[in-house]
Amino acid sequence: DAGITQSPRYKITETGRQVTLMCHQTWSHSYMFWYRQDLGHGLRLIYYSAAADITDKGEVPDGYVVSRSKTENFPLTLESATRSQTSVYFCASSVTDGAEAFFGQGTRLTVV
Amino acid sequence: RKEVEQDPGPFNVPEGATVAFNCTYSNSASQSFFWYRQDCRKEPKLLMSVYSSGNEDGRFTAQLNRASQYISLLIRDSKLSDSATYLCVVNNDYKLSFGAGTTVTVRA
Numbered sequence: 001d002a003g004i005t006q007s008p009r010y011k012i013t014e015t016g017r018q019v020t021l022m023c024h025q026t027w028s029h030s031y032m033f034w035y036r037q038d039l040g041h042g043l044r045l046i047y048y049s050a051a052a053d054i055t056d057k058g059e060v061p062d063g064y065v066v067s068r069s070k071t072e073n074f075p076l077t078l079e080s081a082t083r084s085q086t087s088v089y090f091c092a093s094s095v096t097d098g099a100e101a102f103f104g105q106g107t108r109l110t111v112v
Numbered sequence: 113r114k115e116v117e118q119d120p121g122p123f124n125v126p127e128g129a130t131v132a133f134n135c136t137y138s139n140s141a142s143q144s145f146f147w148y149r150q151d152c153r154k155e156p157k158l159l160m161s162v163y164s165s166g167n168e169d170g171r172f173t174a175q176l177n178r179a180s181q182y183i184s185l186l187i188r189d190s191k192l193s194d195s196a197t198y199l200c201v202v203n204n205d206y207k208l209s210f211g212a213g214t215t216v217t218v219r220a
Contacts (some may be wrong), residue, residue, distance in 0.1 A: 033207065035210075037153070038187070040212065041211045041212065042211060042212035042213055043119060043156070043199070043210040045207055045208075045209070048207050058207065085138055090155060090156070092168070092208075093185075094208075097203070097207075098143055098144040098203050099144075100146055100158045100161065101158075102158075103155035103156050103157070104155060105154070105155050106153075106154070106155055
């Protein structure tokens, strides 16, 4: 039972490059989320999706793009990476909107 | 004002002690509440849901006070393995809002 998996686990990229973080879940959960975690800020919601082809902005969406063509996948793309996007990124899923969320192991992204 | 605010601690307690801490939330319409645990920047994991009547899970007790808009977590008989950051989580409009976390360190 793989659950929810993120790839890559670690990534170093240069300023201005496009980078995509992958998230895959095997539970067929309707809801999926992308958070970033930075010291002093806790987890902040970037984007979320209620179902395939339905996405919406969270608290800090600028500089990010998401898509959800299949229920199980929710990739996050940084169109032109900036140093301020250096962070730990967590993908999560939940069966309904009010239910607990299950998290992937995170992707540590460094933009140099 | 942040949607969810927590005392960051750290709370440094000896084994066997009781430790308690709160978090406050700003949206009175929030419907779901949780405590998550996070170890060393690993992924957060659900510790327990918080129900209106209060609930226990072993040594952990969670309370919800809707009138004052706060949630509490109490840990009895602390173990070394309880050392972690505890995240208060509130469901607002179909998405979860996280507090910045309360760090608890249990010493031998």
